[in-house]
Amino acid sequence: EVQLVQSGAEVKKPGESLKISCKGSGYYFISYWVAWVRQMPGKGLEWMGIIYPDDSNTKYSPSFQGQVTISADKSINTAYLQWSSLKASDTAMYYCAREWGVCSGGSCYSDFWGQGTLVTVSS
């Protein structure tokens, strides 16, 4: 059974750093892209970027380039999303998802999703 299990909710202060995780199981982790998606409170889904765990090839949405870092550790089947200096506007639910298809060619979609990690940034 394919599963993506994300790390637990976080409460942080502005300016702090954070790294959340997404552990895949039930499939060959290194062979599928992993996407990160943001959902701010009461708002829609926003595509942040994707990573190919085998070689850590990463693509970012222009809106998130330079704001976050996506990484992966293929030895433990885990993808990460990190911030070096959080802002209140980073408060959101963050989802990871397994991508099926040729993501580099514009032909993939999210077939399995993690349960989400709620990040709250408040002073």
Add this chain to the structure above:
Amino acid sequence: QSVLTQPPSVSGAPGQRVTIPCTGSSSNIGAGYHVHWYQQLPGTAPKLLIYGNTNRPSGVPDRFSGSKSGTSASLAISGLRADDESDYYCQSYDSSLSGYVFGTGTKVTVL
């Protein structure tokens, strides 16, 4: 704001058919990139509903169908049921952004 536009809400009575349009442009849907649809029930993670414009994953009822024409796509829900009340999002690739984008999202209400 997203480059894929959806109406904020649509509604219908039980048993009726509703459609949700997703309007794009020549750099995404109109360029031939596939459209995918996701259902997000309240308080839960999104779930894949339609992939590759018209295909249903295993387990998705055939009451849900997708179509695409020109720079737009649509999701149709027939035989509307109370448990179809949810948010629905389209998704495609945009060549000008060199990345994937979601639609603005549509809330379906069953009257």
